[in-house]
Amino acid sequence: MTSQPRDAPQFYLTSPSVCPYLPDREERKVFTHIVGRRGRELNEILTQGGFRRSQTIAYRPACDTCRACVSVRVLANEFEPSGNLRRVLKANADLIGNETPNRPSSEQYSLFRRYLDSRHADGGMADMTVLDYSMMVEDSHVETRVIEYRRRGIDSHITGKGAGDLIAVCLTDQMSDGLSMVYSFYDPEHQNRSLGTFMILDHLRRAKAMGLPYLYLGYWVDGSKKMAYKARFTPQERLLAPGWVRVD
Incomplete structure (x- = not known):
């Protein structure tokens, strides 16, 4: 046996x-x-x-x-933001992301709850407790980090860290060929900043700086409006029947 x-x-x-x-x-x-x-x-x-x-x-x-x-990954080294995406970067130039270990905090969960209640009150994650959130962050057998975004402070140019209230968070896996954005959320009071888009742009910058060729964005869903934004980030590769196919 x-x-x-x-x-x-x-x-x-x-x-x-x-x-x-x-x-x-x-x-x-x-x-x-x-x-x-x-x-x-x-x-x-x-x-x-x-x-x-x-x-x-x-x-x-x-x-x-x-x-x-369809699985999508963006070619970080070749990506150049369009005019609209450059405006998103400019609108968020006062933010800085600080990479931390994958450890949950009460501040993160408070922001997570405000995000869900505002954006996904009827979604599958709406009933997540603080324990559920802790498990989402900590329960990982891979190299996982939390990127916390705050406004730049007086000494951010020295410390590399932001200051003040937590505005956005991304749970990110690092792999040998790229970064994978597992889950991100942000303060709904700052929705005019296009923070979801900004975090993708920041992760593309991070991947390029680390010498990693790809940023994995999960699934682009043909016909779904809420997943259409992923097509904005090109050049990208989509996993089709023949394999990863480039889309410009």
Whole structure:
């Protein structure tokens, strides 16, 4: 009798459920657990194959009749912001992101709750408690960081850190070929800043500075307005049937 070693991934398929992106459609996911000594290596292989990480689970769509969800990664070294994106950078020039270990804080959770209550009150994460949030941040077998964005202070040019209230946060995985933005949120009172877009632009800058070729953005969903923004960041590669295909 043989048994699977703990490091060997086993894959599971979810039951059909309502699609959160496209009306009158159902979604299914295939998922596995990222655990053990090979957690980081497995996460990289799966991410490069179109999976996304949530805590210790990696998943990807496995819908029976739909292929609208497409994994997207931006070519950080070649990216140049358009005029509109440069305006977003200018509007947020007073912010600075500080990289910290993946440790939750009450300040983060307070901001997270305000963001959910304002933007996703009827979403699947609406009932997350402080314990749920802590697990989302800490429960990782890969190299994960939290980027906290605050206004620049008097001594930010020396310390590299912002000052004052927390305005935005991104949970980010670092891999050998890029950064992966796992989840981001921000103060809804600053929605005119286009903070979601700004954090992508800042992560593209970070990836380029680190010599990493890609920024993984998750899924672009053809036909979904709330996922359309990901098409703005080009050149990018999309994971299609032949493999990663460049889109300019």
